[in-house]
Amino acid sequence: MNNFMVAQRFEDEAEAGLDAIVDYVLTLRMRPTPVRLRLxxxxxxxxxxxxxxxxxxx
Incomplete structure (x- = not known):
């Protein structure tokens, strides 16, 4: 999750706060699993x- 969809969103919106929902696919050491992330x-x-x-x- 250290990419533009997750980590970069935290950095870009640090001053204003963040409450966002992102569709994502987890793949690290597992079969691809679709999830929804709330940041x-x-x-x-x-x-x-x-x-x-x-x-x-x-």
Whole structure:
């Protein structure tokens, strides 16, 4: 998740805060798994949160 879709969003929106939902595919050491990420960060806060919601298989 150290890429433009996740880590860079935290950096770009650090001053304004962040509350965004991103569709993502986890692949590291596992078969590709579609998930939905909720990115949360308070304005001016050092704390950052990534919540992972696993999508149901279709």
């Amino acid at each position: 949360l960060a308070g304005a001016g806060s050092a704390a950052r949160f990534v919540l992972v919601e696993r999508k149901a298989a279709r």
